[in-house]
Amino acid sequence: MAEGGDWKERFSRQIVLPQLGEEGQLALGRATVVIVGAGGLGSTSAETLARMGLGHVRVIDPDVVELSNLHRVRAYGDSDVGRPKVQVLAERLTGLIEGATIEPVRQRLVPGNALELLSGADVVLDGLDNMEDRYLVNDACLELDLPWVYGGVVATGGLVAPFMPGGPCLRCLFPEPPAEGALPTTATAGIHPSLPALVSSVQVAQASRIVLGQEGSASLLAMDMWSDDWRVVDLSRRQDCPACVGGRRDFLKGA
Numbered sequence: 086m087a088e089g090g091d092w093k094e095r096f097s098r099q100i101v102l103p104q105l106g107e108e109g110q111l112a113l114g115r116a117t118v119v120i121v122g123a124g125g126l127g128s129t130s131a132e133t134l135a136r137m138g139l140g141h142v143r144v145i146d147p148d149v150v151e152l153s154n155l156h157r158v159r160a161y162g163d164s165d166v167g168r169p170k171v172q173v174l175a176e177r178l179t180g181l182i183e184g185a186t187i188e189p190v191r192q193r194l195v196p197g198n199a200l201e202l203l204s205g206a207d208v209v210l211d212g213l214d215n216m217e218d219r220y221l222v223n224d225a226c227l228e229l230d231l232p233w234v235y236g237g238v239v240a241t242g243g244l245v246a247p248f249m250p251g252g253p254c255l256r257c258l259f260p261e262p263p264a265e266g267a268l269p270t271t272a273t274a275g276i277h278p279s280l281p282a283l284v285s286s287v288q289v290a291q292a293s294r295i296v297l298g299q300e301g302s303a304s305l306l307a308m309d310m311w312s313d314d315w316r317v318v319d320l321s322r323r324q325d326c327p328a329c330v331g332g333r334r335d336f337l338k339g340a
């Protein structure tokens with residue numbers, strides 16, 4: 086994106102933020118964010134990042150838009166049902182926002198492609214809907230020495246935690262994946278339609294803080310929109326963590 090008068094006008098309301106300034110805006114313009122998942126979280130994060138002038142946004146998702154997505158995913162409409170999510174998202178954002186650079190990747194993240202697809206990121210954003218794939222993201226980010234921002238939504242509750250190189254990782258928080266079917270999903274427990282935008286907003290704020298080198302201390306934000314129960318829990322490395330301390334990459338096996 087050109088950095089002339091239009092650039093200053095377009096981003097004037099965020100350049101004036103003392104946390105950004107022109108230098109911060111230029112840093113955002115040079116950054117690459119990789120989003121894994123193009124559902125409610127990932128598509129909302131992609132739009133916010135594109136609007137704020139993030140240089141390059143890669144979105145990875147194998148799925149097509151389903152009718153049951155539409156109550157909560159603003160990026161998709163009825164005419165998109167059956168079309169690949171990443172393709173719809175790239176077309177929509179590229180046409181909507183001048184300078185938006187969205188790279189659609191219609192693949193599922195698997196051990197064989199994770200390192201390649203996440204490499205080059207300044208930060209990785211979680212837009213996944215299952216824990217298994219998050220353990221793969223965790224391993225790949227540890228291997229590539231990348232920060233990533235975990236985000237989860239189900240029913241009326243959400244979780245966000247940034248994981249920085251050298252700090253605690255997902256397996257410090259949840260050492261092993263849950264048994265299949267043990268956790269509620271949006272299919273079994275539902276999801277309030279305003280929840281993805283809320284959690285995505287916190288994730289994007291965390292991502293921009295990381296890009297600007299202003300990340301906070303390691304913590305988990307747990308929120309519930311219905312009970313008004315919001316809490317921040319400090320996180321620290323488990324000295325017996327198999328991944329970040331032990332160096333094991335159990336979920337990258339087969340790469």
Ligand SMILES: [Zn+2]
Nearest residue numbers: 254257326329
């Ligand atoms: Zn760990």
